[in-house]
Amino acid sequence: xxxxxxxxxxxxxxxxRVVSLTGAGISAESGVxxxxxxxxxxxxxxxxxxxTPDAFRRDPQTVxxxxxxxxxxxxxxxxxxxxxxxxxFALRRGGKSIITQNVDGLHTRAAREASGQADPxxxxxxxxxxxxDRDKCSSCGARTPGVADVDVQAAAxxxxxxxxxxxxxxxxxxxxxxxxxxxxxxxxxxxRAADVCLVVGTSALVHPAASIPxxxxxxxxxxxxxNMEDTPLTSFASVSLKGAAGQVLPSLLDVDLSN
Ligand code: OAD
Numbered sequence: 001x002x003x004x005x006x007x008x009x010x011x012x013x014x015x016x017r018v019v020s021l022t023g024a025g026i027s028a029e030s031g032v033x034x035x036x037x038x039x040x041x042x043x044x045x046x047x048x049x050x051x052t053p054d055a056f057r058r059d060p061q062t063v064x065x066x067x068x069x070x071x072x073x074x075x076x077x078x079x080x081x082x083x084x085x086x087x088x089f090a091l092r093r094g095g096k097s098i099i100t101q102n103v104d105g106l107h108t109r110a111a112r113e114a115s116g117q118a119d120p121x122x123x124x125x126x127x128x129x130x131x132x133d134r135d136k137c138s139s140c141g142a143r144t145p146g147v148a149d150v151d152v153q154a155a156a157x158x159x160x161x162x163x164x165x166x167x168x169x170x171x172x173x174x175x176x177x178x179x180x181x182x183x184x185x186x187x188x189x190x191x192r193a194a195d196v197c198l199v200v201g202t203s204a205l206v207h208p209a210a211s212i213p214x215x216x217x218x219x220x221x222x223x224x225x226x227n228m229e230d231t232p233l234t235s236f237a238s239v240s241l242k243g244a245a246g247q248v249l250p251s252l253l254d255v256d257l258s259n
Contacts, residue, residue: 008224008252011196015222018093019194020086021212022100022107022125022245025201025227029246030077032104036203042066051174056138064117065152067170071132074104082200082245083110089113090123098125099187099196101196101202101209103132103172127189128179128209129171135159139166146170179208184248187212195221198252201245204231226252 024034033039035047056063089109090097111123133146142163151157159168197216204210213223222238226248234240241248
């Protein structure tokens with residue numbers, strides 16, 4: 001009898017272009033809390049309450065306190081076997097093929113670790129929700145590397161823009177903000193050109209990112225989902241693999257991480 005894993009492996013073997021869409025679940029095994037799972041609340045706030053332009057206008061200090069905590073937490077984390085397997089696979093197959101909703105930079109770190117002499121660019125993700133290690137001016141939009149050790153003691157000590165003096169914020173997309181049109185267009189184009197979309201560790205609740213795999217399906221391709229639980233995309237998946245990304249992805253993608 002063919003197992004779900006074998007079935008998924010054979011779909012991937014027959015595919016010309018495999019794209020992946022990842023979410024917070026792929027970084028859970030690295031110690032980064034997911035948004036809607038255990039540890040997703042910070043000081044009893046839901047992300048939807050803090051990750052908004054209104055919350056930043058009303059109380060920038062609390063919003064910065066949350067992001068400074070997340071930056072510190074992520075700095076202490078390392079890519080796991082799931083990130084490594086996707087990076088190796090992307091380098092092997094060539095072509096930019098990882099789309100992530102994550103802002104933690106762990107795919108990029110895995111790409112650099114996996115690439116050796118090769119160009120890591122093929123395994124560097126399209127980051128549709130931004131990057132937590134960059135700042136952006138809330139007035140003029142200028143982007144800078146993230147200020148290290150933001151002092152969140154008082155509103156007056158929060159970082160400001162060198163160009164216009166406006167308040168800096170993390171360069172991540174917040175609820176009720178549009179995504180960067182070029183970045184999200186590139187993500188949809190990549191999924192449209194693929195015959196398999198591997199959907200890993202996302203609750204698939206936040207759009208437009210959650211719609212990306214559907215364009216692969218609409219073009220006759222497959223979704224293969226890797227998650228611990230069902231999501232709104234499960235019923236569209238050709239195969240749904242229940243399990244932790246760090247365990248499932250190396251064998252699904254035939255990547256040997258023992259070296
Ligand atoms: P969520 O926290 O909504 O969902 C995480 C998903 O990962 C759930 O479906 C879990 O079942 C699954 N999961 C947990 N551990 C896993 C593991 N080890 N292996 C595989 N799956 C696992 O995170 P996202 O879907 O990424 O947006 O959330 C989407 C967006 O909502 C985020 O990008 C963020 C958030 O608000 C913005 O910041 C704009």
